[in-house]
Amino acid sequence: MKLMITGATSGIGKQLALGYAKAGHKVIACGRSQTKLDALAEAQPNISTLCFDLMQYDSYPALAADHGPLDLLILNAGDCEYIDDALNFDAKRFDKIININLIAIGYALQAWLPNLKPGGRLVLVSSSAQLLALPRAEAYGASKAGLSYLAKVLAIDLAKHQIEVTLVHPGFVQTPLTDRNTFAMPMMIGAEEAALTIMRGIAKGKRDIRFPRLFIWLMQSLSLLPFSLWRRLAMRMVSS
Template identity: 35%
Template sequence: MRPLNRRIENWEGKRVWLVGASSGIGAALAAEALAAGARVALSARRLELLQTVAADHPHALALPFDALDQAAWPEAYRAACQLFGGIDLVVFCAAEYRPERSWEVTPAGAARTLGINLGSVYSGLATVLPDMLARGSGGIAIVASVAGYLGLPKASVYGPSKAALINLAELLYTDLHPRGLDVYLINPGFVRTQLTARNDFAMPALQTPEAAARAIRRGMAAGRFEIHFPWRFTLLVKLVRMLPYRLRFALLAQLAKT
């Protein structure tokens, strides 16, 4: 069977814009791409962290801005294009997460999480898609999560935001692939980051950001649409998603007690 996307096997000279690159998966993926020869624009709010990731990489551009600021996207995109001559791949990795039960959610907290995790992606798509569609090439990578597979306890806003990203990536593929664009949906399991450090429960199959970045690169090299990892965990979650609701809810109720 043919891969759903073009295989990205050679990163030499590839022009990448990575939004959410200051830490965690984004920073590790930036380092992975730079080591493979890509030119990478690194974006997040905190310039000092971006400069740390970009240090000693002549093909890295620290491009700080707030992903919640819709007006800041076009300016950042123009800066990246001015330096690189265009963008081949945009990776949406900015994320917010706080573990909370449904009765602990506040309107302000929910709005912020949804704005960063989902709304910022729409701002980015409106910025980059016109150029990509005009030339009939380019790639969009959306970092969602296995938390979007199920209604998991304590992921009261984060989980729905990631479920929406999964849905968005699927419809983007249908819309954009016939027009020459590639779409990658990235669904990590638990990865050791500043966000997961907020969890007070055991996280099975916990991976490092570096391992996550390598898995993403392997998935892109294979041309996969959905890149999920680690398989020993994500396949189990996919199996639970297939259960009838009566059985699924029983399992989720047990998780809620932990």
């Protein structure tokens, strides 16, 4: 199998690249750091690399003839920053996160979706944050909610092209992104465990992968509350 992974230099993306390469698959690992990409390629001979910035829309690399067609395209790259003062809304921060987590996905689809062969699979890594309105997550939550909607529409429209779509909703995973958080992150799991869960789900042909189960159940249960009640609970969380 041949696959391409964005955001492959750290966190879940890195563990996915290493896991698939170790299993004997040909992996195209994408990221912004050539040094980190070189380390990946040295660790696993089945990994080739593409170094570029997803925010530089005019410089998305075309896949060379020896790179395609792809069996699997995993769009995993993303970022998380919070809006600390909603009254003095940080539009530039909002713009940055929406562009990285959502708009860049559109450019990636334009650049590489045609490389997916019939019977292939597109994987979009969203977040459990889109299940529930969370304090300070105006940018991150909105971007991931948009990404989840996009994945569902693509699952409908790509079916006639024999391309399956898998949507991933992780809970808290220990990565360089979550290392920046200063709040409690219940039921956090490691990036390697997260990658294994995703790989197993893809192997089973799952269209929706959510983990850890208990955390997702909790988030879904809270999302069923009347918003007025959840709002009071969330406000209490912020003030505590």
